[in-house]
Each structure stands twice: as C-alpha cells, then as structure tokens.
Amino acid sequence: MNGTTPIWISRFDPDDIAAREAAAPDGPLRGQLVAVKDNIDVAGLPTTAACPALADRVATRSATAVSRLEAAGAVPVGKTNMDQFATGLVGTRSPYGACSSVFSDAHISGGSSSGSAVAVAAGLVPLALGTDTAGSGRVPAAFNGIVGLKPTRGLVPAAGLLPACRSLDCVTTFTRTVAAARTALAVLAGPDPADPWSRPAPPRPPAHIAARPRLIGVPAGPLDLDPEHAVAWKAALEHAARLGRLVPVPVDEFLAAAALLYGGPWLAERWAGFGALLDAAGPHADPAVRAVVTPGRDVTGAAVFAGLDRLAALRQATEPVWLDIDALLLPTTPGHPRLADVAADPLGVNTRLGTYTNFVNLLDLCVVAVPGGSRPDGLPFGVQLIGPAFADRPLLDLAARWTGEAAGGPSAPPDADAPAGTVLLAVAG
Amino acid sequence: MNGTTPIWISRFDPDDIAAREAAAPDGPLRGQLVAVKDNIDVAGLPTTAACPALADRVATRSATAVSRLEAAGAVPVGKTNMDQFATGLVGTRSPYGACSSVFSDAHISGGSSSGSAVAVAAGLVPLALGTDTAGSGRVPAAFNGIVGLKPTRGLVPAAGLLPACRSLDCVTTFTRTVAAARTALAVLAGPDPADPWSRPAPPRPPAHIAARPRLIGVPAGPLDLDPEHAVAWKAALEHAARLGRLVPVPVDEFLAAAALLYGGPWLAERWAGFGALLDAAGPHADPAVRAVVTPGRDVTGAAVFAGLDRLAALRQATEPVWLDIDALLLPTTPGHPRLADVAADPLGVNTRLGTYTNFVNLLDLCVVAVPGGSRPDGLPFGVQLIGPAFADRPLLDLAARWTGEAAGGPSAPPDADAPAGTVLLAVAG
Numbered sequence: 001m002n003g004t005t006p007i008w009i010s011r012f013d014p015d016d017i018a019a020r021e022a023a024a025p026d027g028p029l030r031g032q033l034v035a036v037k038d039n040i041d042v043a044g045l046p047t048t049a050a051c052p053a054l055a056d057r058v059a060t061r062s063a064t065a066v067s068r069l070e071a072a073g074a075v076p077v078g079k080t081n082m083d084q085f086a087t088g089l090v091g092t093r094s095p096y097g098a099c100s101s102v103f104s105d106a107h108i109s110g111g112s113s114s115g116s117a118v119a120v121a122a123g124l125v126p127l128a129l130g131t132d133t134a135g136s137g138r139v140p141a142a143f144n145g146i147v148g149l150k151p152t153r154g155l156v157p158a159a160g161l162l163p164a165c166r167s168l169d170c171v172t173t174f175t176r177t178v179a180a181a182r183t184a185l186a187v188l189a190g191p192d193p194a195d196p197w198s199r200p201a202p203p204r205p206p207a208h209i210a211a212r213p214r215l216i217g218v219p220a221g222p223l224d225l226d227p228e229h230a231v232a233w234k235a236a237l238e239h240a241a242r243l244g245r246l247v248p249v250p251v252d253e254f255l256a257a258a259a260l261l262y263g264g265p266w267l268a269e270r271w272a273g274f275g276a277l278l279d280a281a282g283p284h285a286d287p288a289v290r291a292v293v294t295p296g297r298d299v300t301g302a303a304v305f306a307g308l309d310r311l312a313a314l315r316q317a318t319e320p321v322w323l324d325i326d327a328l329l330l331p332t333t334p335g336h337p338r339l340a341d342v343a344a345d346p347l348g349v350n351t352r353l354g355t356y357t358n359f360v361n362l363l364d365l366c367v368v369a370v371p372g373g374s375r376p377d378g379l380p381f382g383v384q385l386i387g388p389a390f391a392d393r394p395l396l397d398l399a400a401r402w403t404g405e406a407a408g409g410p411s412a413p414p415d416a417d418a419p420a421g422t423v424l425l426a427v428a429g
Numbered sequence: 430m431n432g433t434t435p436i437w438i439s440r441f442d443p444d445d446i447a448a449r450e451a452a453a454p455d456g457p458l459r460g461q462l463v464a465v466k467d468n469i470d471v472a473g474l475p476t477t478a479a480c481p482a483l484a485d486r487v488a489t490r491s492a493t494a495v496s497r498l499e500a501a502g503a504v505p506v507g508k509t510n511m512d513q514f515a516t517g518l519v520g521t522r523s524p525y526g527a528c529s530s531v532f533s534d535a536h537i538s539g540g541s542s543s544g545s546a547v548a549v550a551a552g553l554v555p556l557a558l559g560t561d562t563a564g565s566g567r568v569p570a571a572f573n574g575i576v577g578l579k580p581t582r583g584l585v586p587a588a589g590l591l592p593a594c595r596s597l598d599c600v601t602t603f604t605r606t607v608a609a610a611r612t613a614l615a616v617l618a619g620p621d622p623a624d625p626w627s628r629p630a631p632p633r634p635p636a637h638i639a640a641r642p643r644l645i646g647v648p649a650g651p652l653d654l655d656p657e658h659a660v661a662w663k664a665a666l667e668h669a670a671r672l673g674r675l676v677p678v679p680v681d682e683f684l685a686a687a688a689l690l691y692g693g694p695w696l697a698e699r700w701a702g703f704g705a706l707l708d709a710a711g712p713h714a715d716p717a718v719r720a721v722v723t724p725g726r727d728v729t730g731a732a733v734f735a736g737l738d739r740l741a742a743l744r745q746a747t748e749p750v751w752l753d754i755d756a757l758l759l760p761t762t763p764g765h766p767r768l769a770d771v772a773a774d775p776l777g778v779n780t781r782l783g784t785y786t787n788f789v790n791l792l793d794l795c796v797v798a799v800p801g802g803s804r805p806d807g808l809p810f811g812v813q814l815i816g817p818a819f820a821d822r823p824l825l826d827l828a829a830r831w832t833g834e835a836a837g838g839p840s841a842p843p844d845a846d847a848p849a850g851t852v853l854l855a856v857a858g
Contacts, residue, residue, distance in 0.1 A: 166738055196742035268730025272738075275731065301697025301728030302704065309595055309701075313625035 005105075006097030007115040007124070009038045010045045011078030020075045028183055030073030034066075035119040035128035037112075038079035039086050040171065041160040042066050049162045050084040050094040051277065053284040063160025064192045065129060065171045072187040077125065080115025084286040085274050086131055086164040087293055088112050089139045089333075089353040092342050093286040101143045103379050106338050110140035110353075113172070117144045120174040127184055128174040133164045134261055135332075135357025137172030138369035142332035142382020147399070148369035149173045149181040152389045153361060154199040156185070157192030163273035165266050167197060168361040178400040181368070185392065201390050206322070209391045213326030213398040216240050220248040224355060226335030232381035233331050236372040240329050243401050247325050253317045254328075258358035262292065262351065264299055265307025266362075271296030288346040315363055322388045327398050330356045332369050332382035356384065364389045368399040434534075435526030436544040436553070438467045439474045440507030449504045457612055459502030463495075464548040464557035466541075467508035468515050469600065470589040471495050478591045479513040479523040480706065482713040492589025493621045494558060494600045501616040506554065509544025513715040514703050515560055515593040516722060517541050518568045518762075518782040521771050522715040530572045532808050535767050539569035539782075542601070546573045549603040556613055557603040562593045563690055564761075564786025566601030567798035571761035571811020576828070577798035578602045578610040581818045582790060583628040585614070586621030592702035594695050596626060597790040607799070607829040614821065630819050635751070638820045642755030642827040645669050649677035653784060655764030661810035662760050665801040669758050672830050676754050682746045683757075687787035691721065691780065693728055694736025695791075700725030717775040744792055751817045756827055759785045761798050761811035785813065793818045797828040 012020075021031055036042050039049040041059035048054040061067075066076060083093040091114030092098035099109035102121040109118050113130025117140030120128045130137040132150040141148025149172055156171040163169055173184045192198045205211065218237060225233055240246060260266055270293045278285055278293060321328070334355050342349050360367050365386050372383035385402065387395045400406040441449075450460055465471050468478040470488035477483040490496075495505060512522040520543030521527035528538035531550040538547050542559030546569030549557045559566040561579040570577025578601055585600040592598055602613045621627045634640065647666060654662055669675060689695060699722045707714055707722060750757070763784050771778050789796050794815050801812035814831065816824045829835040 165734075167734065167741070193745070196738065196745045198745075265730065269734040272731035272734040296730065299730030301694065301725065301730055301733040302701035304730040304733040305594075305596070305698040305701040309625065312596070316622070316625045316627075 005099050005118055006081050007119050009048055009079045009081055009096050017075060017077050024073045024075055025071060027072035028187060029069060032074045032127055033077045033125045034069055034074045035078060035080050035116050035125045036066060036076050037082055037116045037130045039082060039131060039162040040066060040129055042076050042079060045079050047162055050082045050096055051281050051284050052095050053281040064157040064194060065188050068188055080119055082114055083112035084289045085278065086112040086133060086136055087270065087289045088350055089135050090342050090350050091140060092339060093288050095284060098339055100339060107336055107379060108143065108339055108342055110143035112136035113140050117141055117146060117174050120176060121146050126180060130172045130174055131161060132170045132172045133168045133361055135354050138332050138357050138367065138384060139353060141174060141369040143336055145371045145380035147175050147178055147181050149185060150367045151185055151392050152366040153364055154197050155201060156188040157195040157198040159192050159194035165269040166273055167269060170361060178396055178403055178405050182396050205391050205394050206388050208323055209387060209394050210326045211394055213394050214244040215247050215325045216244045217249040217321065217325035217328040218246050219251045224334045225331060228375040228377050229331060229335050229381065232373055232375045236383050249321050249325060253314050254359045257311065257314045257362045258354060260307050260311055260362060261358045265304045267293060267296030268299035268304055311362055318363060327395060328386040330384045330386060332356060332384050336379050360386060366392045366395060368395045370399050370402050434528050434547055435510050436548050438477055438508045438510055438525050446504060446506050453502045453504055454500060456501035457616060458498060461503045461556055462506045462554045463498055463503045464507060464509050464545050464554045465495060465505050466511050466545045466559045468511060468560060468591040469495060469558055471505050471508060474508050476591055479511045479525055480710050480713050481524050482710040493586040493623060494617050497617055509548055511543055512541035513718045514707065515541040515562060515565055516699065516718045517779055518564050519771050519779050520569060521768060522717050524713060527768055529768060536765055536808060537572065537768055537771055539572035541565035542569050546570055546575060546603050549605060550575050555609060559601045559603055560590060561599045561601045562597045562790055564783050567761050567786050567796065567813060568782060570603060570798040572765055574800045574809035576604050576607055576610050578614060579796045580614060580821050581795040582793055583626050584630055585617040586624040586627040588621050588623035594698040595702055596698065599790060607825055607832055607834050611825050634820050634823050635817050637752055638816060638823050639755045640823055642823050643673040644676050644754045645673045646678040646750065646754035646757040647675050648680045653763045654760060657804040657806050658760060658764050658810060661802055661804045665812050678750050678754060682743050683788050686740065686743045686791045687783060689736050689740055689791060690787045694733045696722060696725030697728035697733055740791055747792060756824060757815040759813045759815060761785060761813050765808050789815060795821045795824060797824045799828050799831050
C-alpha cells in the first residue's frame, strides 16, 4: 500500500477520539477503534454513501449497530470510502477516489466496503463495519487478506443504514481474526424494533448443521477462475480436506440466483432505496452506478413478483444440499482485477466479481469470508464458508479451525507458494 | 336454496363417477365425493377459473392436491363456480351465474370459492377444495354455515392451480365438520417439488402456542359490524369465554395489512399471474375483476419493494401478539350482503367484506373458519380462529371444541336467538 489509498471520507478530530476512548464504557470492546462504512450513520458525521451531494447530511443519531458497538466500549473514528450507494464490488466507484489492495497498488481493494476493509488490513483499526448485499463485505476481505463476516440477514439490525436493497442488506464486520468477528457479532446481534427486517436468532442453529462442522460441500463441477486463482483454490481444497470430509455438491442453482440481483427485479429495490438521491446527485453520481441502477426505475411490479417466484424455485432446489453438508466452500471471487482492468470495462469486470457472492443474501444464507492462502504471484486468495440462515456460530467455529485459531496457533492458511509436497504431507498427516 | 344456484361449471358423467367410486383405492377418504374449485386442475375437465374464454383448456393432469385426495380414495365429481380468477369475495363475479347462500336466495354465497362452499353446505359432497388468497376459503364458509380451513401457506401444494397471487395462494377445504377438515389436511399436506412455495411443516407447532389452545385473543377495540352481525358476535364472544380465557389484543396493525393486497403492490402479482389471460378474455372478462386487476399492470417494481418493506414492518409489529395468545378470534366478515347490494356497488361491498380476512395470508397465518351461530334474522354467522404459521393442528383442536365435536356431541355453536339468560347461565357455568 502506497499510503495514499483514500480510506476515509470523514473522520472525528483526534482530540475528540481520545476523549471518547477515555470515557468508553467497560465492555468486551473497551477502547477498540472502529471504522464505519459511510452508508451507516454515526452521530456527528455525514452519511454520504460516497456521494458528495450528500456531504451535508450529518447524522444526528448513530445506527443501531454503531450504538451497540459503543455500548460495548468501542470508539468510532471515522467513515470509510466505498462504491457509491454500495453498488459495486470493485472499490473504484467513488468520487472520493479508487481504493487499492494493501497487497498491491495496481490491484483493486474490492468493494463496496473498500475503505473499511483496507483500514483493518492496514492495521489502522482492529474492527470495521461494512455492509453486504451482493458480496460487499466479502470481496474486499478477500482482496486484503482479512476476515469478513456476513451474518444471517436480520441478525444484526440495519436501522440507520442508507439502503441498497433493503430486504437483502446486511451489516458486516471486518477483522483480522475469527475470534474478533465472533466477539463483534455477539455485541451486534439481536432484533431491533427500528428495523422491520431484523429478526431474533432461534435458540439453536439449524438442527441438521453440526455444531462442529465436518462435512464441507465443494462444487461438483469446474469453476470459472483465473489461472493464479485456480492454483490457490487447489491448495485451499487440500487445506479443507484436513478440516473435514469434502462432499461434492451441485452449485449451478446457487449461482443462478445471481442473475436476479442485477438482471432486473432487485434493481427496482435499489431504485426504491436511493433512486431519488441518485437522480438528484447530478455530476456527483458515479457513471457506472447510474448506468447500473437507473433501469431499476422501469422494472414492473409484475416482473418483481416473477422474480420472487423464480427465487422461491431456486431456494427450494438448493435447500436439500444443506441436509448433506455443514458448510459450503467456495472461492470468494473468480479473480483479482487490476485498477486498469476495471477502468477498461467497469461493468463487465464488476459483474464477474460477483459470481460466487451474489446468490448468498437472496437465498438467505450466512457466510464467513476467510483468507485462503496466497496465489503464486503473492496476492491474497479468499474463500467463503457458507451456511444456511442462523448457522453463523457453527460457521465461525469452522472458520477458526480454518485459520488455525482454534488450535491456539497463529493463522495458518494454505500457501500456494509452498512446495506441493509440503501440502500433500500435511494432508496425509 | 332454490336449487338453481349455479354450483357447477363442469361435471364428470355419472357413469364415469360410479366407475371411479368402485375403483377408488382404500384410504382415509375411500369413496368420498369431492367438488373442486375451477381454478384447480382435474385431469379430463377444463380449468376455466370462471372465464369462458378458457373453456377449452382441458387439464391433462390433476393438481397435486387433487391427486393426493384421489390416492386417499376420494372421487372428484366436478368443477365449481367461483369469482373469476379468484378475484372477489362475493360469489357473483362469474359469467356462469351468481351464487346465493344456502340460507337465503337473496343473500350472496360469498366467494371466491362459491360453488365449492355451497356444494358442501347443500349436502351434495362431504368435501370440496377451494383456494384462499384474501379470504376466498373463509367468507363462503361463513355465509353457508360450514367449516373452511385455510392451512399455513405452502403446507398444501399449489401446483396445478391457476394463480391469483402465487406467493399467497392457499388450497383450502370446505367440510361440514372439523374432523373432516383434519382428515383432509392430513392427506393434503406435504412439500412438493412442483410448487416452489410449498414447504414442510416443522416437527412441532410453534413452541409458544399451546397444543390445546386456551388463551383466545379478541380485539381490544370496537369492530366494524352490521347490527345483525354485532348481535351474533356478542354471543360468539360468550361462547369463546367457555372455551378459554379471553385476552384483549390490539388488531389495528393486523387489519392494516389489508390495504397492501388491493391498494397496489400485490395487484401486480395478480397481473403477473393471469393478466395476459384477462387481457385476452375480451367480453368473457368480468367487468369488476377487470377493473380491480388492470391497475396491477402499471404498479412499479419499486412500489412492490416498498410494499414488502411495509409488510415486514406490520409483521414485526404483530408478531409479539402470539406470545400472549394461542389463537385470535375474529368475525369472518363485517356483514352478509344481498345480491342486490353487490349489484349496486360491486367494488365497495367486496372491499368491505375482506376487512377481517385480507391480512391473514400476507402475515403468514393459518386459520379455521367455523360456524359462529345464527344472527337474529336466521342467517349464519361465521368466525375465524387464527394462528401463526404451522399452528394448524392446535387451531383444529380449538375449532373442534368450538363446534362441540371434541366432546363427542353434535355441533353446538352459539345461537343469538336464544334468550340472553340462557347464554349468560352457560357462561357462568
């Protein structure tokens, strides 16, 4: 990282932060500095969603998620850069500047929660809040080598969030360890009368998901992966085989749901959520965001119901998979584009990035995105551990075993640079 | 009933029925004749949904619900009249003729499952299938003095149904006893790969609903009821007090959901379901149905998502009520219109009829509509016993106690003609 990546959109005064740290209540997050994505309200700072036209909209009260962190002792320090209106997976769709990965100035940070992920990966804060509708809390985790938790929809309240797709939006966390994600989730989770989509967790995770996940679903067929990604994925599969039994499962119907999100119906929800703001933003609107979202104005209600029907069919078709596995392992992205790749094809590159993330929220799943080792070129590789709604805790258990935290050791993701023999020996052991 | 009410749209040949009876498999419904609403496929008969333009659409296979009844020994005899495209609660919106109540030639049968309800009430069959999106399986039960069961959404598959609102449509039963409804539900329930909205029942009913419901919620405020209905409702409350403890609960937010169904968003789902058929029906389209549904064509996708958001808020606001009660008691309708009332104001009379039924499917509730005694003028009065999703069995238990079946005795609904002293004595006892 060259130190000039535009992580922040606004920040509290350092003296103010120091005073808040001193006054922080004694809780599980006592004194922890927190970065907050700029589509989540923090009292005293504007909520721009990376649209400068909104820069005078200073929040008078904090989002429920932020208030819960503060009540646990955490201290918000500022608001982070993002793909405008949380519409993008690249981290470049911002008038405040494009973010790059902490691993390479030439490669994108991923988005839409770009600044939050980079702030954690760069060591500026131990915890950041993001949001995730199509992968925005996972893609930048993958591209910066950290942990991104997208909890079950409704588990963490979204009150105080400038919506992308209100029925799908999730508040997410970025951390450097799974343990930190677990602590944050315990603080953040719980229903909220201010968010109609929030819901209480049932007393137990789904009955058919093992508390200690052992059956790891992997795609039965080939995946669309860049060559460097493909090498890292192979190593990740070998790492997974050390943690449980790999069960090949069909994933076509999971991936098919992606078409709904940007192919029509759910664009209308984006339009409902922020179309008026986008319309009024004039020159401040990011051209790619405007191009993607404006067709949402013309989606008919009948098309939305046809989409809900199609989604119900995909949900029904995919549900039986969870009877055979405890978690589904997928790469987070098919590749890691350069800033130049995005500039050359802003829409195409973004669409492909969501191949393995878009379906998750639509199908009411939860997911922990974890580091999955390094590619031969040294860039980080990320994987997703996916489960059905309310399997958050078993997934975090598996994620901790994945990173090596469960054994008390340091993070031990697979390394594609290691000689093949080493990996194979570890598998045999 | 004057014998001329147009119950049937099509019927099998009597010889054919006799042959099927003789060949019926030995099951819990062995030899029972069944009437089927004409929006549900029965192989060999057309599915018109009361639109003569569809009279040549002969079904080549039966709906899942019909096949399950046949596998249990039942014998379909024909297809019944209905409000066209299941859009109406009156029973008069049909080119095949308006149905009247078995209790009065001058009063409507209710709808949209008019012919099915009348066939059972008149004793022609012991069991009929209807459908219910807004009350179509309950209003005609109330107006004909029989039992109408609207199970939890998705419990009985809707494959083979010409949809009204696909995400809300339920296949329902009409019977003269609660016991018959229970037997039919046991045969009909269970998921179906052909219906994306079908879902399995959890192993147990909701944990907070007593298996033997005792806490009966009643509206805390006044209701909109015609004078004759109000007298019967008072007697019904006294009857309810004999079966459990009455708990006043707020119902405004339940009733508010009704506005969504016909006020905009969900009209788009009707348009998605049968708009093309309605458009092509020309002179065969019922004018009221056309007037109600055509605006669904112009509902925007954004408006639908705003509606889903509003519905989520109403669901969240109403859910806590189920922690305090085991069932909610409401009248099925605010009054019992004459055929002449509907002719004078086809839309207004219909809208008011759905006051207490429209919200149920939207809020994912189940309900048993049972006879609630007689009005002073001798017309039947009907009430609904409503519960959360998958409380079907506890509700049927309460319904059986309501009708007196549980005690082994004959049906003993309250009678508004009885001297007040008698009723009060019974309450005291």
